[in-house]
Amino acid sequence: MTGGFNSPPSMLLTYTPPKFMIGGLPVHGELILSPMDGYSDQPFRSLCRELGSAVSYSEFINALDVLHGHPRLEERLAYLPEERPVIYQIFDSDPARLVEAVLKLSRRAPDAIDLNLGCSDRSVAGRGAGAGMMRDPELAGRAIGMLRRALDIPVTAKMRLGWDDQQRNYLAVARRLEENGVNLIAVHGRTKAQGYSGAADWDAIAEIKQAVGVPVIANGDVRSVSDIERVLAHTGCDGVMIGRAAIGNPWIFSRLDRDRVSKERVRATMLLHLERSLAFYGERRGLVLFRKHASHYLLPLKFPPEQRRALLTAETPGDFLKILDLLD
Numbered sequence: 347m348t349g350g351f352n353s354p355p356s357m358l359l360t361y362t363p364p365k366f367m368i369g370g371l372p373v374h375g376e377l378i379l380s381p382m383d384g385y386s387d388q389p390f391r392s393l394c395r396e397l398g399s400a401v402s403y404s405e406f407i408n409a410l411d412v413l414h415g416h417p418r419l420e421e422r423l424a425y426l427p428e429e430r431p432v433i434y435q436i437f438d439s440d441p442a443r444l445v446e447a448v449l450k451l452s453r454r455a456p457d458a459i460d461l462n463l464g465c466s467d468r469s470v471a472g473r474g475a476g477a478g479m480m481r482d483p484e485l486a487g488r489a490i491g492m493l494r495r496a497l498d499i500p501v502t503a504k505m506r507l508g509w510d511d512q513q514r515n516y517l518a519v520a521r522r523l524e525e526n527g528v529n530l531i532a533v534h535g536r537t538k539a540q541g542y543s544g545a546a547d548w549d550a551i552a553e554i555k556q557a558v559g560v561p562v563i564a565n566g567d568v569r570s571v572s573d574i575e576r577v578l579a580h581t582g583c584d585g586v587m588i589g590r591a592a593i594g595n596p597w598i599f600s601r602l603d604r605d606r607v608s609k610e611r612v613r614a615t616m617l618l619h620l621e622r623s624l625a626f627y628g629e630r631r632g633l634v635l636f637r638k639h640a641s642h643y644l645l646p647l648k649f650p651p652e653q654r655r656a657l658l659t660a661e662t663p664g665d666f667l668k669i670l671d672l673l674d
């Protein structure tokens with residue numbers, strides 16, 4: 347007999363509760379690939395997602411490109427259905443322009459929109475977008491409020507700790523975001539002035555977690571499985587975002603340190619990543635864009651420098667594969 351009281355539907359047997367919610371959106375995992383311009387594209391995101399990253403954040407998207415068009419915009423917006431939940435990350439200094447852009451983006455059916463409050467690049471922060479918006483907590487809050495009202499999907503934010511050591515206004519910003527309805531906050535534990543160096547301040551991330559009721563994701567200086575456990579314990583956060591340490595090491599999302607991954611597995615994953623890159627960008631660009639990932643995959647492997655150089659300058663996928671086959 348099937349389907350009776352003694353044989354519950356298989357859904358019940360496989361149901362696992364979400365780790366946390368982004369508004370009404372369940373997230374089934376606490377590790378997330380960071381949005382990274384030039385890296386977290388569809389080929390790499392989908393790979394990380396399969397290995398355990400719980401959410402796909404797009405690379406940052408300039409609202410002006412959405413409104414006026416950009417030759418590479420389509421590549422940034424493309425995602426695979428199996429990547430869901432998919433979050434488009436957007437930046438601009440003007441809340442009205444952000445709203446106009448995300449309304450256009452909503453036709454692409456993302457699961458949520460993330461406001462970038464962290465980009466430290468002069469061309470972005472210098473015009474009051476990205477980390478530049480953190481200098482004005484009221485404006486950041488207003489942008490979140492307007493996005494929330496304009497959209498019927500959750501709105502998240504990714505912030506830093508402030509502009510520099512004199513303006514570590516992270517609590518004021520986090521509170522304004524929450525008051526205006528933000529559904530999740532990811533925190534890179536550095537100021538804009540620090541860029542990507544110096545220690546990430548996990549104490550400050552813990553303070554933010556204490557100060558707000560929405561889920562908080564910790565980010566910065568997470569390089570190993572033990573770092574994952576340490577940052578979760580230290581901050582009490584709901585999840586961890588991993589950026590640079592995932593490049594060349596997507597297995598971190600399966601809680602595997604790189605030294606536990608066999609050479610065969612590295613080679614197989616590189617092949618898969620290369621295939622996806624070629625399929626997504628076409629042969630020429632696909633190979634060129636894959637090279638920067640390849641150099642990270644190869645970093646811990648020992649083989650002659652001339653072979654490494656040959657691999658990283660291979661002109662065709664066929665040449666690349668031939669040289670890769672020589673690695674033992």
Ligand SMILES: Cc1cc2nc3c(=O)[nH]c(=O)nc-3n(C[C@H](O)[C@H](O)[C@H](O)COP(=O)(O)O)c2cc1C
Binds near residue numbers: 504589
């Ligand atoms: C090459 C690169 C590109 C990045 N692009 C973005 C981006 O598009 N959006 C964003 O919010 N953060 C971006 N970041 C910041 C990362 O998401 C992350 O906050 C930062 O690298 C700290 O995390 P990590 O120590 O794990 O790398 C970028 C970082 C790097 C290294």
